[in-house]
Amino acid sequence: MASTTKSIKNERLTAQFERQRAESIMGTSVKEERLSKPYWEGETSKPLEATQPKEYLENTTTGAINSMEDETKEEISQVQASGSDFDDFDFVDHYGEETLDNSDDLLPDNIAPSAISCGFVGIGGGGGKMAKAFLDLGFNKTLLINTTEKDQPEGILPEHFLLLEGADGVGKDVDLGKRVLSENSAVVENTLRSKFGKLDWLFVLVGGGGGTGSSSHVLDDTFNRYLKSVQAGGRVIYVVSIPTAQELLNPTIDSNSRTVLDDVKATSHIVIDNERQLQLLRGKVGMLGMYPKSNKAFAKMLAQVFKLASEVSPVQSFDSKDLERLLRTDGRLFMGTTAVKNPSQKQLGLTLFQTCMKNSPCPPVTGKPTVGSLLLVVTPEMADDPAVSNQLESAISYVGGRSKTLFSGVYVRPGLPGLIAIIAFGGLK
Ligand SMILES: Nc1nc2c(ncn2[C@@H]2O[C@H](COP(=O)(O)OP(=O)(O)OP(=O)(O)O)[C@@H](O)[C@H]2O)c(=O)[nH]1
Numbered sequence: 001m002a003s004t005t006k007s008i009k010n011e012r013l014t015a016q017f018e019r020q021r022a023e024s025i026m027g028t029s030v031k032e033e034r035l036s037k038p039y040w041e042g043e044t045s046k047p048l049e050a051t052q053p054k055e056y057l058e059n060t061t062t063g064a065i066n067s068m069e070d071e072t073k074e075e076i077s078q079v080q081a082s083g084s085d086f087d088d089f090d091f092v093d094h095y096g097e098e099t100l101d102n103s104d105d106l107l108p109d110n111i112a113p114s115a116i117s118c119g120f121v122g123i124g125g126g127g128g129k130m131a132k133a134f135l136d137l138g139f140n141k142t143l144l145i146n147t148t149e150k151d152q153p154e155g156i157l158p159e160h161f162l163l164l165e166g167a168d169g170v171g172k173d174v175d176l177g178k179r180v181l182s183e184n185s186a187v188v189e190n191t192l193r194s195k196f197g198k199l200d201w202l203f204v205l206v207g208g209g210g211g212t213g214s215s216s217h218v219l220d221d222t223f224n225r226y227l228k229s230v231q232a233g234g235r236v237i238y239v240v241s242i243p244t245a246q247e248l249l250n251p252t253i254d255s256n257s258r259t260v261l262d263d264v265k266a267t268s269h270i271v272i273d274n275e276r277q278l279q280l281l282r283g284k285v286g287m288l289g290m291y292p293k294s295n296k297a298f299a300k301m302l303a304q305v306f307k308l309a310s311e312v313s314p315v316q317s318f319d320s321k322d323l324e325r326l327l328r329t330d331g332r333l334f335m336g337t338t339a340v341k342n343p344s345q346k347q348l349g350l351t352l353f354q355t356c357m358k359n360s361p362c363p364p365v366t367g368k369p370t371v372g373s374l375l376l377v378v379t380p381e382m383a384d385d386p387a388v389s390n391q392l393e394s395a396i397s398y399v400g401g402r403s404k405t406l407f408s409g410v411y412v413r414p415g416l417p418g419l420i421a422i423i424a425f426g427g428l429k
């Protein structure tokens with residue numbers, strides 16, 4: 001179909017070229033003749049014959065002067081004989097294959113295994129670094145957006161980066177950030193469509209406290225319009241980091257971070273507390289290594305949830321519908337993980353719950369979450385051990401008692417250092 005369209009287009013172009021050529025040689029245009037013809041001359045009127053140029057033209061198209069144009073002439077006469085006009089065939093394009101604009105811009109598909117089709121957008125310096133951690137795991141549908149080229153992480157290919165016009169960084173000024181982002185909303189929407197194509201879930205990662213990242217919610221309509229335009233089945237999920245205690249001493253950073261938290265609170269979002277991340281890693285890595293390490297750990301935890309939800313378990317599966325239900329719940333999402341060396345210990349549920357809370361980069365859970373998920377990964381030996389099985393069952397009911405609805409999954413993998421648990425809650429205030 002596409003080739004038919006192309007050849008018709010070529011024929012039209014050839015005809016147009018011939019007409020223009022004729023016009024330039026004859027020194028007048030058909031359109032001009034028609035306009036210059038007085039109405040009273042009616043049907044009998046004839047444009048002034050410019051005999052010599054016309055003869056020259058006929059000679060060139062018949063090959064008397066230039067024999068190389070035979071083919072073109074044949075094509076033109078075929079189109080003319082059938083009374084063809086390209087407009088008659090414009091419906092062909094409508095049904096054609098070439099439906100995606102700029103399909104050359106499409107980023108390669110994600111290679112990280114996942115139950116959901118998702119993309120990651122990092123806005124501002126911190127948001128970009130958080131997003132890069134997902135790109136590094138094989139989520140190729142990742143785009144970093146910034147108002148300056150300066151604070152982007154190293155090793156990002158240009159196709160994953162969108163530089164917005166209008167400011168060279170916004171220097172912690174959220175009003176300027178919101179203005180620049182909204183002025184570029186059409187560019188952002190088109191870029192998402194041409195680079196991501198169709199996907200269901202869009203994760204928007206930002207560093208709360210900065211001017212660019214904290215302004216991101218001004219693009220909420222843009223993100224949603226993009227998802228709607230590709231008939232996405234999912235939604236936008238914000239991942240917002242809150243500044244360290246030290247940073248929060250600065251009133252501008254404090255107020256910027258409150259702005260973005262307030263903006264995202266009604267819809268699904270994950271909050272990452274940088275002070276907690278700092279505490280968890282204090283003494284283990286220096287300041288330079290802290291963010292790359294914590295960004296990677298968070299990305300791996302989320303990616304593991306997406307991956308497990310794509311797998312069938314011989315014991316109990318947490319499937320893509322469970323994952324979608326968790327992600328779709330309005331409000332804050334919490335995620336935490338831990339490894340337990342001795343899974344046959346008493347009160348396994350309490351231990352898992354408390355250690356996941358303590359080790360999580362997210363602020364702790366308060367109140368009763370609407371949905372919860374408990375994913376357990378055990379070795380084949382553990383799965384075979386009746387004492388461990390009892391503990392796993394009571395752990396599932398313990399965590400289940402903490403949320404209104406619990407989705408759980410138990411997966412078996414050889415060679416684990418212990419039992420691995422990932423707990424997630426949704427619908428938090
Ligand atoms: N979790 C995490 N947080 C980060 C990282 N880098 C920066 N942040 C946090 O993000 C906050 C905002 O900083 P940036 O993201 O650089 O600011 P920005 O959005 O680029 O805004 P402007 O530079 O003012 O235009 C910082 O105060 C840090 O708390 C990171 O790699 N990971």
Ligand SMILES: [Mg+2]
Pocket residue numbers: 124125126151169170210212
């Ligand atoms: Mg910046």
